[in-house]
Amino acid sequence: MSAQSLQLNGYFKVMALNTTSRNLSLDGTSLKAECQNEEGHWKDADLELDQLLGNLSGNFVWMGKDFGKNARDIRLEGFILHALLPTSPTTWNPTHVDLNDRICNKDGLLCYMDRLNSFYCYRGSRNRETEHSFTHFSTPIPVDDGHRRYWDAAEAYEIESKRVENEKAFRGLPSFQYPPLPSKTSIRLLKIEDSAKASDAIHCSLVVVDLEKDPHYNALSYTWGSPFTNSTPELETFYLKTTSISCQGQLLSVRQNLHDALRRLRKTPPATEKRGRYNKTPIIQAAEDGHTRLVRTLLLEGADIMAQDCFGETALHYAAEKNRLEIVKLLVHAGSSISKLDNSRRTPMSCAKQNKHNKVVEFLESMERLGDRPDSKGIFFRRTITNEEYIWIDALCVNQNDNDEKATQVAMMGRIYQSAKSVIVWLGRERQDVHDTSAEDLLMDAWKLEPAGKNGKLDESILDLLLDDPQRHLSPSAPPSLKAAATDWLQTVDEREMCRWLLSLPYLNRSWFERAWIIQELIMGRETTVVCGQFQFSWDMFLLLFCIVDGSRALMRRGNNPRGGTGVGFDTIVYRSSAMISRNIGAGTFESPVMMLQRRRRAFNRFGAIPAMSALSLSRNFNTADARDKVFSILSVCSSIKLSTESGQHIIVPNYAQTAQNLFLEVGVYLLQTYGPCILSLYKGLETSTVPALPSWIPDLTIPIYSQSLGISVSSSARRIDRIYTSTIYSAALGLKHQQPVHHTPSYSLLLEGFKWNTVEEMMVQGLSDIGSDASTLTGWINLLSKLNGTPAERTELLWRTLISDEALGTHPAQNMFNQFQGWVKFLSCIEMIGCSTLLVDEITSKRTYPQEVLYPQKSRVQILATLAQIQQDLSSLCIPLSNAESERWKTLDEFTPEKGGYADWYYGLETRARSFAEVMHQKDISRRLFRTQNGYLGTCPEQTKVGDCIFIIPETSVPYVLRPVHDGQYKLVGEAYVHGIMHGEAVRDLAIEMDRFSII
Template sequence: MRLRTLLSDVRVTQNLHFLLGNYKYDPLPSPACIRLLEIIPSADKRIVQCFLKPFELDTAPSFQALSYTWGSPALPISRATSASSRTRRLQASSTLPSFSNSDDIGLQHFQQEPEYNGRTRRHSIICNGRVMQVTANLKDALQMLANPVAPRKSVIPPRYYWVDALCVNQENILERNDQVARMAEIFKRARSVVVWLGKEDEYTADALTTVERISEIAEEEWPLIPYTSFYEPARAPHYDRLNLTYHNWLGFIALINRPWFKRAWVVQEIALSKSAFIVCGSRAVEWEKLSKTLSFIKSTKFYHHLHTEKLKHIKALRRNPGIYKRLLRSKLHVGVGPLYLDATRLKISTIDQSGTQERNQMPPLRMLLDTHRFSKSSDPRDKIYAFLGLADRRMAPFRSQPNALTPNYNLSVQEVYTDAARVLLTSYRNLSLLSHVEDPSSRRVPNLPSWVPDYSIDLDPYPLRYRGPSFWKASGNLVWEPNVFGLGNGELDVQGYRLDVIDHTSVLVGESEDPSASWASIVKLALSLELPYPNPSNSRKNPGRVEVLWRTLTTDIYNKQYPAPLHTGSLFIDYILNLQIRYRLTPWSSTDEFQPHHSPLSESIYPEWRTLLQLEPPESPYCLENYRERLTTMVESMFNGTYSAIGLAQLQHEFDQSGGKRRRLFKTRGGYLGTGARSLREGDEVWILHGAGVPFVLRPQENGNYRLLGEAFVYGVMHGEMQGLALPRRHITIE
């Protein structure tokens, strides 16, 4: 009673520690123990009172686990963001951890972040009669657990909860190592998982309306909803059952872009849960409904439409954006991250229901690391550790190295990433991991060997092997012979053949003020090709420059067909026509009056399409005469109002997936055309490495070693054709 009276008189919670003292952790009684949190109801909902108690995990009472984000849970574009707050963020950015100034990155670099990101523990709760500091979002979550919302009100709330920030002594590295290694078991034991997305905002109602309505549609009806019905619902008889507005969809985009969905740890927390509830402010929904919504979006491919860059052009939203005016300028979309998150849960849930015999058939670690590369973690080491508990221990790398990659927060980020790469390379005994190394310009962690992926960042673009059904084997059946000793020293010894040296490269979009510069450089590369194109396989194919160009730009894949069907070339001609129209009309003003600018485009960098087409033989489908006929047909259909460029959307998608703005076109001295890392330059070398499915671009160093720039697609040498070239085999070291 005296404590309650004392607390009621305290208005500033940060002064509580002067009255009660700070909480101090007692050591866990045994390695098999965990702590569970008991929340005590309080008349004053602003005050959180709780107890931490140790239990043996095997005999622990029923508990729920909390899944949340340590930092701010809100969408970054919330209405609270103002000019002054943005200024404070810019000023605070000078205190952010700088990877370039540290050789050894440890946890401290990621926990001492500026206050604006919400990770600072500034809020007090009462734990075991002492004061414990927590983040604002965690305090909100604890208050929610103490006062359940529907549909959780219909479930008898448990007495105990497991919350990582409180139940694990984060300052004790040995305890942290042990508890992190046991998190998978903890979440399997939990009765259910409560997902706390943070307080609701102005978009939450629309978001949950979308989830509720989609979850009511029977799965067998999904194929009856056409892809285009998103924009033309009147033409889809089943779509009207959704009764969703564009505002509802925008609300869903806002919800799915909350930081929680990007956390690395939530994959394990959701995948292993027996059941889960999503709570946002005072609203709650079962995870199964969100799961069904995500499956629907994936099945109908509506995620292609759910991008603010596309939605902002819809007439109805231009006229009445409502509360979504700022959101429409945010470039947010429903990415693959939430889809992969739910797919992982569904895969593991299916296994669980099939019987105890297949209970441990989890995904392999390599698949988890590749699939969830998009995820974020405040401690970059968790990009590896967060997936260890989900991985099948009977598969690589644990089948041959059972004690590999145990959580150890005494190791630096460089050590953890290098060790992970070494273990995966030696267990799979091929070089496919090298395709997951990002462009050098994107790397954040310094002093990583160039062959080690920087898992702290997204991989963009994704590896070429994800393009489609093609199984490339550039090295044929040649096998990589690993040097385990060299790997231990950060050096990757490889065997292979130097295919050629790069002598010309393209300009990427954004590298020139002139919008036509990129395509102009691409056309020049095509014009510089000597015919016949190199034919190491001695096939009867004799492609012209235009065909080599579009097959290289698409990695010879169209709509998951390999090689791309011939009609892709016809689409490419239409694409050229659209580019011509766009660039020729660019000089004309669309704001003041329809008057030409004085200087249209720099003719020196205007794409020489005409010259390229003139070089095609008369029998070529890409010759200038056929181009003119197609132009006439297109202009006539434009006048008749029957022309539609919708067919080019798939081709544009193929360009984007093949590399788009993120891979650079190059030509080699021997006349090969290919695409590779945007950091490549003249003088870099193209190699076919044993045990690799695709070629790689390497940069020679003064000491005779090489550094990896990234994978490449080289037209004509993707299926072991180089074995007929009689190139000398070499042993080299990538550092």
């Protein structure tokens, strides 16, 4: 975006007010300026701000009116409009607004523009007469998407225009007062009144019911703030808005995302369809013209698929007649009758036969054999989300200003969701903004998956099959209906979009997937419906969608095409490279959160309450606005958190009068009493915490742990997600027992015994998979290894085994992976040598039109050759020689272009040989650091480790720990250590070892 102009959708051109306007002045509330047009000429322009700005509670608000009616001291400073606006007859609020936010110069005229929702209007402009106050950005994009964007913008304009009007209508209402709930099992339920238009104000009412009487209602699962985690400041501001709604004649305020959900949940009549030539409705015309996306959109808008034109033909008649097979399938799935007769007594099949459209005939005949079911709409195309009259929504049904009520209701939330007839998941609008179609592109054709099940449900055996192996949907042994549906949907996905899945799927980054509360909301719900803007799915269909995505990711990583056939495109190779050298491995890298949540749901349904440690390990990787909710959010689905105190057993329950520090201390003591000192493996880093003053041995649940700990395991098995055990892979303490009980002091110092084995002498600065600019880390590895015993080959084996903690794909000790290791090192060295590693791991990779561009050399021939000389020396020291052919190729990498067949084939082979070892590395915590002990051992440790830290072996644990001396036998916990050569008791086999009594603070 240039400073002079902004090109929107490639067509509508506006110019920024502050760079193409001059001599701004105010005449009352009229803005006057000279504006430059596209030819460079200056024209006088003016805009009546009173037609665009209103006063709401003493603040400027766009799309309002008459702010100047009661304003004082209106003045302009540059492009900032200032005024004193009344909040009451006697109170004035000084406020201001930046005119650059919404006022632009369009070809020499001042106009209002909403970039977020893609519309502009000349309201308030005296220089232009127009019949329409709303104009959508005209674009040369395909008509299907153009219509969709027009409707988005038209709805947004109507809502924005009426927002201030609605707010003013509610201004005189008193704030809603929550009467106390009559019993401990009472809850409130919300009823949303129907409306004539989407832009109408929300009216609702609350009723009190008793859960003991099994009331009928649904429960909403949603995000209080923005549904998008990565968004523009403009979008963040939009979701910070609060909007007033009327509840029983009183005033309630809701955030923007909840307001969007309420509008989607309430019932509105279908829009009146304007008939065109020959009495055709929009869906009839779209079917005739072959606009598949437009037909889908119209169906989602509630179009009448049984409507007939003056010839008696429905949309299905035209689609069959014009050989629009995809539209035919779409209309039949949505419930269009295949036996409907037109004025000439023709059915849609007759139309297809008459024009010899054999594939359409074949499909319609297959549907005819199943029976003509015009009312058999799938969930995807249902206009209404639910038939239940009432819904439970925490922000409105719980008095958020009453901590006692809030604690009582939070304690009941598991039961509230379990008692609901259905849980409705609201993921937000389908578009992040009007130009972002990533979610829509993914979901638009997901109706094709519904034939895999019945009434939105998949057989339990199919769900098990998919969770155990997400790729089974494409295997020969998959149920025919499942394989057909998956294959049909995959054919609709753009191949480049599919490649991007290897890095990430923006849709799965929505805030809902990161909320800790969804664990209990999803696990406890009987039925679940997922809603994203205009789209809705049963949970089973939503799960199937992401099983296919996860399975496709796995296939593409191995070089297979999810659509069948052989090989993958070069774009896929680039995305695989990006994923392989990523420095940050977080949740969802290899499995979508949808799959992960379903595993927990299945475990709960089969095995009952999840053990507390497993639930806490899960919730710490999710977000909460209140740190205490890391614990409170999982209490309904886990075993009781009980700890022994001097006064007896204490059970943790929601209590918002309790501080987060005190709550985490109680949880830490419970874990210690239940699992022993192995809970030290739950510690993560010395990072800045939102809960200050916690002892280092108390798990800080605000700091996530995405990788598996070395010394304690929370099973991810689909059958036994409920099992927690001390790691059986390692046994560094070899059965050592504490001679005295492990306990904590009143000040929470942990008293225990341990063997101080050695200290950290030297460590690397870079992470385990970061070989550094110019491959300088290779030299660091060589320096570390040179101080250890053994031959060069033995030291190299020690290196690669240490990097992967000597475990690969469930096997320990790991099988010989030297060949895979050298392929991985060569790949990383090459990427650093040509200087493209930064581009490969940059977010922009996933947004490039031509991803292979990131592989062009970023260094000169001189730089490449200098780096190559050092790399060859280091690789030789690691017993990884470059062949003559490899050496000659590497010398010419300044000429590397992915378009050249020889280079492309070479790069494909280089990347493929690196993949096996890279996948093992990405199952580890690659933020760890390689280190050497004073007595000559190699290991990995947390990145916060410092030279001089001690390596301790502690009884009743399975791995060594890094502890930092403080003073007089006191230490701070730094984290787990892997030290090759002592992980199976080698350091403590001598019966004469002396253990120290010390404390961790």
